[in-house]
Amino acid sequence: MAQSPFVGLAGSWSGSGTVSLSGGARERIRCRSTYRVDGSGTDLQGSLRCASDSYQFELGSRVDYGAGAITGTWNERTRGIAGTLSGRAEPGQLSARASAPGFQADLLLATRGSRQVVTIRSEGTDFVGATVTLNRE
Numbered sequence: 001m002a003q004s005p006f007v008g009l010a011g012s013w014s015g016s017g018t019v020s021l022s023g024g025a026r027e028r029i030r031c032r033s034t035y036r037v038d039g040s041g042t043d044l045q046g047s048l049r050c051a052s053d054s055y056q057f058e059l060g061s062r063v064d065y066g067a068g069a070i071t072g073t074w075n076e077r078t079r080g081i082a083g084t085l086s087g088r089a090e091p092g093q094l095s096a097r098a099s100a101p102g103f104q105a106d107l108l109l110a111t112r113g114s115r116q117v118v119t120i121r122s123e124g125t126d127f128v129g130a131t132v133t134l135n136r137e
Contacts, residue, residue: 004041004065005089008111011035017118017132019052022125027052031132033118042066048118050132057127063096065089074098105129 013033020026031050037043048059056078063072063085070089075082083100087107094109105122114136121129
C-alpha cells in the first residue's frame with residue numbers, strides 16, 4: 001500500500017511570508033499551523049492562523065484522502081465563511097480548490113522534511129493570495 005501524503009504533516013509548524021491584498025498591497029505575515037492525522041493516515045484536520053499588521057485569517061479544514069484524491073471541508077473563522085475542498089495529493093504535495101458561495105481559491109501545500117510552503121491564490125475578494133514558509137516546531 002502506498003504511503004499516505006498526510007503522514008509527514010502531523011504536528012505544529014510556524015513561519016512567515018507575504019499576503020497580497022486587492023489594490024496591490026503586500027504585507028509581511030506570521031503564521032502558525034497545526035495538523036492532526038488519524039492512525040490510518042487518510043483523515044487530516046488542520047488549522048492555519050496568520051496575521052499581518054492590518055490583516056488576519058484563520059483557516060480550519062478536514063480532509064479525507066483516497067486513491068490520490070482529496071475531498072473535504074474548510075472554514076475561515078474570522079469572516080464566517082465555509083465551503084468544500086477537492087483536489088489531488090501525493091507524498092510531499094497537496095493541491096486543492098477551495099470553494100464557497102462567491103469565493104474560490106487554489107491552494108498548494110509542498111512539504112520537504114521539516115519545511116513547508118503554503119501558497120493560496122484567490123479571486124474576487126480583498127484577499128488575493130498568500131505565500132508562507134513554515135518550519136516544523
